[in-house]
Amino acid sequence: MAEITTVHYLVVAAALFIIGTIGVLTRRNVVIILMSIELILNAVNLNLVAFSRLYGLQGQVFSIFVITDAAAEAAVGLGIIIAFFRNKETVNVDEVDLLKW
Amino acid sequence: MNPVATTFFFYSLALAAIVSAIAVITRRNPVHAALSLIVTLLSLAGFYLMLYAPFVAAVQILLYAGGIVVLFLFVIMLINLEQNVREYQFNKQWIVGTIAALALGGLLFFVYRTGRGAFPSVFYQGYRGLEADNTQRIGIALYGQYMLPFEIASLLLLVAIVGAVVMAKKRI
Numbered sequence: 001m002a003e004i005t006t007v008h009y010l011v012v013a014a015a016l017f018i019i020g021t022i023g024v025l026t027r028r029n030v031v032i033i034l035m036s037i038e039l040i041l042n043a044v045n046l047n048l049v050a051f052s053r054l055y056g057l058q059g060q061v062f063s064i065f066v067i068t069d070a071a072a073e074a075a076v077g078l079g080i081i082i083a084f085f086r087n088k089e090t091v092n093v094d095e096v097d098l099l100k101w
Numbered sequence: 102m103n104p105v106a107t108t109f110f111f112y113s114l115a116l117a118a119i120v121s122a123i124a125v126i127t128r129r130n131p132v133h134a135a136l137s138l139i140v141t142l143l144s145l146a147g148f149y150l151m152l153y154a155p156f157v158a159a160v161q162i163l164l165y166a167g168g169i170v171v172l173f174l175f176v177i178m179l180i181n182l183e184q185n186v187r188e189y190q191f192n193k194q195w196i197v198g199t200i201a202a203l204a205l206g207g208l209l210f211f212v213y214r215t216g217r218g219a220f221p222s223v224f225y226q227g228y229r230g231l232e233a234d235n236t237q238r239i240g241i242a243l244y245g246q247y248m249l250p251f252e253i254a255s256l257l258l259l260v261a262i263v264g265a266v267v268m269a270k271k272r273i
Contacts, residue, residue, distance in 0.1 A: 008115075065250060
């Protein structure tokens with residue numbers, strides 16, 4: 001069978017990225033939107049590690065930094081969700097219009 | 102040691118990752134979505150092992166599947182989602198959003214298809230065998246060449262901790 005090349009990994013990462021983007025754009029539940037952002041960050045990580053197989057260790061070091069950022073983003077985002085749910089009793093993003101006008 | 106059955110493992114992991122990623126964005130119940138997210142993250146850890154990055158694979162399992170998804174599940178249990186599960190799950194502009202994202206995906210696939218020759222088809226051979234001391238090399242890089250970004254990342258985590266406490270606390 002055909003050998004697995006870097007492009008195969010890039011295509012899988014692109015598919016995960018697109019699925020995450022669709023989730024961010026279409027869902028109403030803000031918890032699911034944060035999970036979709038995690039999917040997007042993971043797609044980027046897969047790209048970085050796939051290229052680190054070609055060019056050296058830098059990609060893996062950067063993927064560690066991306067994982068750190070994802071942890072920070074999840075902690076702050078979920079804190080915002082808890083504060084928001086306490087005030088409005090909902091987690092739907094289209095009902096958040098306090099800053100609109 | 103040469104890898105065995107790479108093609109079979111690659112397509113199995115790709116199928117698991119993409120099917121569970123679709124489940125993440127389509128499930129009505131957020132708990133099911135979080136559990137599907139774990140499957141996606143574990144498949145990606147398998148990809149990292151296939152790419153000779155065992156340290157990143159271990160960090161992926163420990164930090165993502167063990168840390169971040171548990172945080173998600175805690176928050177899902179803290180907020181009462183029973184009413185939300187009965188509501189309509191997609192917003193009004195979902196058709197436009199899906200079409201735009203799929204157009205971006207088509208563009209990416211077109212670029213990969215036409216630019217396939219630009220990527221080296223075989224893996225860098227001098228890199229083979231370095232996976233034995235992969236963790237050691239990443240540690241040396243983090244504390245040598247990437248010292249400043251590493252310290253900035255620790256500062257970012259401190260700020261995130263303080264920010265999360267300030268956000269979630271009722272009364273400061």
